[in-house]
Amino acid sequence: MTTAPDWLIRSALFVPGDDDRKLARATTAGADALIYDLEDAVAAERKADARQRVCAALAGPGPALRLVRVNALDTPWGAQDIRAVGAAGAHGVLIPKCDSPDALQQADALLAGSATRLVALIETPAGVFDLPALTAASPRLAALGFGHADFSHAAGLPDMRSDAGLVWHARAQIALAAKARGLLALDCVGLEVRDEAAFRADAALGRGLGYDGKLCIHPMQVAVVNALYAPDDATIAHAHRVLAAWDAARAQGQAVIAVDGRMVDAPVVAAARRTLARAGLES
Template structure:
C-alpha cells in the first residue's frame, strides 16, 4: 500500500513541562513535533505538562509542522486524562507508548472516540504507536492492522535495547530484526514509520550514519532528542539532486515508452518497469512537498 508523501524527515521530542521549549518549537526546522507527556516529564510535573501542551496546541503558531502528543501509558495514573485532553486538543495525532497488542490500539481508539475524536481517516484524529518492547515487535503485524485510525509506527530503540539487554552499536545489528519486522508491518498496511533516536549528542558522524541506515532500510524519518540533530535528519531523508534527476528521467522515459506501446525502457543502462516509475513519482512528490513546506514556514 502507498504511504503519504508528507515530509516526516525529522520528528523532534519536546518536553511538555518546558514552556520555553514548546514556544521555541514553533521556529525549529522540524517536520514533526512530538510534544511529550511521557518520558521527558517528571511524575510531579505530569499535570502541568498536560495543561501546557493543550494550551500550546490551542494557541497554534506551529505552521506547517505536524504536531503529535505523546501521552502516558493507559496503565499509568495519567494516561486516561492525557488521552481525553489530546482527543480535543486539535493536534494532528496522538502517540501511545509501549504498545504490545492490537487490543491496546483498539482500546486507545475507543477512548479517543468516547472523548470526541472523530474516528478513522481522512478527517479523524490519527493514532500513532510506539514500538519499543520485545512483545510489541512480535505482534507488529497485528498492531499495524488493528484500527483504521492508525497512521504510523514510531520506533523506541532505547527501551527496546534495554529490554533485550542489547548494546547500542553503530550498525544497530542487535535490533535490526525488530526494525525489519516493524518496517514490513508498516508498509504492508500503508503506515508511516519513524526510526528511533540517536542518543549521543556529540557524535555527529554517528548520527549521520544512523540516518543513512534509516534511509536505506526504508524509514520515512528519524525521531530526535535535540534541535542540533535536525539538519542531519532533514538532509538524509530528503531526496538528493541526483536521485531527483534520475526519478524525473525515469518518469519521462517510461511515459514515452508507453506512448510507443512498450512496457519497459532503459534509463542509464538499467531496466525500468512500472515499479521503478512508482518509486520515482514518490520521490518527486516528496521533494515537492518538502519544498512547499519550506515556503510555508
C-alpha cells in the first residue's frame, strides 16, 4: 500500500504556467494548493518558456503546497517537465490522462533523488478500469484526481455532466480506490465558473462521495470549496472534547478512553487533530 503524505487539500487551484500575472495573483487566492499547469493551459510553442516560469514560481511565495501538472510522457515535453519541476522543489507532479502503471513508474524513475510525490489524474475509461494496478504502481503516489471532461470525451458521451451516468460511476470508483489505498481523492473541476449554486451543488456531491478536496479552475471557486470541506461546528466541538480528554487521560497514564460514548485511542486522536487543521484551528 502506498502512503499519502500529510497533505491538507480542500481546494487545489489550476494556474496557467505561462501567465506571470495569474501566477502572481494565485498566491493570494486562499487555495490549499496551487497546480501550476504546463499541459492544457499552455500552447505548444510556449511549453519550454512556461516550464521556466513555473520553476521560478516554485521558489517564490505561495501556499504550503505547490503542485505541477506536467505534459504526458508520450509528448516531447513530459520527461523534461518532470525532471525540472522535481529539481525545483515541486511537492507533487500531476500525471495527466494516467491510464497505465507504466506512466507512474516512468515518472517515479525521473524523480529519483527528490521528495516529490505523484498525483494520478484519471481521465479515461481505461484509467478507471485499471485503478487497482495504478494505485499500486509507485510508492510516490499520494493522490488520485478525476478529470471528468476528458473522461466524457474519451468515453464518447454526449455531454460533460459529472453527476449522472457513467461519469458519476467513474467519479465514485476513483474516490473508493483512493480510500482503499490510503490516498487523497481530489474531485473533478466544476465547469460552472459563473453559476455558484451549480458549482456548490457539484462540490457537495463530491464531498458526499468521499473526496478530500476539489480541483478548481477559477479563484472564485476556492472559497466555496474551502467552506464546504471545512468541518461543521458540532464536529469541531467534538474534536476539541476528544483532545482535551486525551490530554487529561495521558497525564494519568491512560491509553484508551471514551468520549461521547465512543472509544478514543491514538487513531481517533489523529483524526481529531486533522479535523481542527481542516478548520484552520490549532490542534
